[in-house]
Amino acid sequence: MLSAPHARARPLDAAASLPRAIEFARVALVIGLVFLHYFNLPGDHRPPFQGIDPDGPRIATFVNGFLTFFFFSAVPLLSAVSGWLFFGGGDGAGQAIGRKMRGRARSLLLPLLLWNLATLALAILVQRLAPTIGFAQQFNLQSATAGAWDYANAVLGITDVPIAFQFWFVRDLFVTVLCAPILWLVLRHAPVAGAVVLAAVWAAGFTLGLFIRTDVLFFFYLGALARRRDWDLNITAGATLSLLLAYSALVALRTLAPLVLDMADPGTLAWLDVVTRLMRPLGVAACWGACLHLAATSRGGALARWGGFAFFLHAAHYPAIALVKEILSRVMPASGEGWLLAHYGASVAITIAITAAAAVVLFRLSPALYGVLAGGRRLA
Numbered sequence: 569m570l571s572a573p574h575a576r577a578r579p580l581d582a583a584a585s586l587p588r589a590i591e592f593a594r595v596a597l598v599i600g601l602v603f604l605h606y607f608n609l610p611g612d613h614r615p616p617f618q619g620i621d622p623d624g625p626r627i628a629t630f631v632n633g634f635l636t637f638f639f640f641s642a643v644p645l646l647s648a649v650s651g652w653l654f655f656g657g658g659d660g661a662g663q664a665i666g667r668k669m670r671g672r673a674r675s676l677l678l679p680l681l682l683w684n685l686a687t688l689a690l691a692i693l694v695q696r697l698a699p700t701i702g703f704a705q706q707f708n709l710q711s712a713t714a715g716a717w718d719y720a721n722a723v724l725g726i727t728d729v730p731i732a733f734q735f736w737f738v739r740d741l742f743v744t745v746l747c748a749p750i751l752w753l754v755l756r757h758a759p760v761a762g763a764v765v766l767a768a769v770w771a772a773g774f775t776l777g778l779f780i781r782t783d784v785l786f787f788f789y790l791g792a793l794a795r796r797r798d799w800d801l802n803i804t805a806g807a808t809l810s811l812l813l814a815y816s817a818l819v820a821l822r823t824l825a826p827l828v829l830d831m832a833d834p835g836t837l838a839w840l841d842v843v844t845r846l847m848r849p850l851g852v853a854a855c856w857g858a859c860l861h862l863a864a865t866s867r868g869g870a871l872a873r874w875g876g877f878a879f880f881l882h883a884a885h886y887p888a889i890a891l892v893k894e895i896l897s898r899v900m901p902a903s904g905e906g907w908l909l910a911h912y913g914a915s916v917a918i919t920i921a922i923t924a925a926a927a928v929v930l931f932r933l934s935p936a937l938y939g940v941l942a943g944g945r946r947l948a
Contacts, residue, residue, distance in 0.1 A: 585864055586801065589856075590649055591875030592863035597646055597855070598882045600639035602916050605734065605886050606632070609908050610897045618831050619823045628908035633823040637844065638816070641851025643737050644787040648852060650741060651791025654748065655755065665748050675944040676742040680735050682941060683883045684723045687732040690887070706890040707731055729780055734886050740784040747778075751789060755796050763793060771845060787852065801856070808857030815854040818847050879943035880927045881920065889919040 608614060609628055614621050616636040621629040654668055691707040698704055699712075709722045709731050722731035725739040744751075754762035769776065770786035779785055794801065803811070822844055829836050862868040893915045900911060931938040931947045939946060 585860060588869060588872045589860045589863040590653075591878075592868050592872040593645065593649060593856070593859040594878035595871050595874045595881075596859060596862075597639070597642040598878045598885075599916075599920065600635075600642045601734065601882065602885045602889060602919060603635045604639045604642070606889060606893070606912060606915055608632075610893070610902065610911060619826045622827050625905050625908055627905045628912070630823055631909060632912060634819055637819045637822050637847070638851070640844065641815075641848050641855050644783050644848050645852045645855050646737070647741065647744075647784045647787035648791035648794070648856075651788035651793075652795045653791075654745070654788075655752070655792040655795045665752055669745055669748060671944075672742060672745045676738050676745070679879070679883060679941055679943050680725075680730070680738050680742070681723060684725075684730045684732050684735060687887065688719070688722050691731060701894070703887070703891050703894050706887050708733060725780070732883070732886065734882060736780040737784060737882075740779050740781065741788070743778055744785050744788045747785070751792060755789075755792055759793055759796065763789065771842065773841070773845070783848070801860070803853065803857035803860060805861055808854065808861055811850065811854035811857055815847070815850050818850065822847065873948040874924075876942065876945035876947045877924060877927050879945055880938070880941060881923050883941065883943075884923045884926065885919055888923060889915055892918050892922070 608616060609625070609632055612621060612624055612629060614624070614629070616629070616632045619629075619633045619637075620626055654672075687707070688709070691704075691709060692711045694701070694704045695707075695711045708729065709718055714722075720726060721728045724730065725736060729736040730739060751762075766782070766786045766789050770782045773782075775782060776785075793799075822840070825831075825840060829840070831837065863872050893911070896911055896915055896918075900907065900914075902908075927938065927942070927947065930941070935946060
């Protein structure tokens with residue numbers, strides 16, 4: 569997959585390729601999140617986070633589970649990129665923290681509020697007009713029984729995931745940015761110790777009472793550390809291929825685990841959760857290497873030019889994909905493994921296409937409004 573564009577022996581110039589690779593990574597990884605947020609297949613009540621269904625359609629549930637586990641590395645890599653970008657600028661980076669924090673309030677907090685308010689309005693409308701359809705149950709808030717605190721959480725994600733649940737990442741990223749002055753002090757005076765402590769917190773699954781998950785905090789710090797220490801971000805094509813093969817093998821084994829393990833045992837689930845979490849650093853390295861090399865191709869460059877669409881896709885793809893899934897389930901008759909895989913691919917493709925069309929139309933009508941909803945980004 570990586571060999572053709574890199575027949576030359578000379579490795580990529582990572583410094584020259586970084587902006588393009590970052591834009592490519594943003595789009596490609598968010599597309600991965602769309603696959604991840606497809607969730608369970610029609611008729612399958614087991615979440616794909618468990619892996620293959622030994623008693624169901626094995627091929628379809630394996631593919632769904634494999635892609636789910638594979639793209640668990642998307643948020644960590646996006647967090648690392650955010651940390652790398654935030655702490656750029658040499659020794660003057662510390663002085664710019666206040667300005668960057670204010671900028672992130674506009675690019676993270678404002679769209680978080682607007683998208684969650686829009687999703688909340690949609691949830692209330694659907695639940696009142698058509699409360700019995702499956703789509704009405706896709707939201708983590710039921711307006712008939714919700715109280716004031718539920719609505720506050722739905723919009724702000726104070727103690728739980730917001731109603732547009734994918735915004736847990738944006739919420740945790742903004743909280744991490746608020747912690748930037750502390751992270752800056754740790755990076756200056758105890759960078760390695762800080763990495764060790766945060767790694768332990770992340771591996772143990774502690775939330776520190778502030779985060780939905782500490783994935784964002786830990787990998788944001790690693791990205792910042794890489795920037796401050798001026799790490800070489802280039803990964804050769806050969807090393808990238810090895811990393812991808814190793815990561816894919818681990819992901820496949822994790823997906824196949826229900827064939828040999830008792831998934832009803834809480835102890836089994838607990839250590840599997842740790843194993844799944846510990847796979848992510850390898851996935852970050854593998855996916856970054858792939859992004860770096862694929863972005864250097866003509867097709868990769870074309871995808872990278874959609875970097876300004878990544879945030880909008882992240883914001884809008886759910887509950888859109890849930891609605892697409894339900895409609896396709898009604899119009900496409902179920903007929904085994906092939907149908908399930910076709911439904912999976914079609915749901916993701918249609919969701920991305922609809923969201924891209926909406927982004928283009930909105931940007932042409934009002935670039936300013938698009939910029940607000942897309943975290944300050946513009947379409948090329």
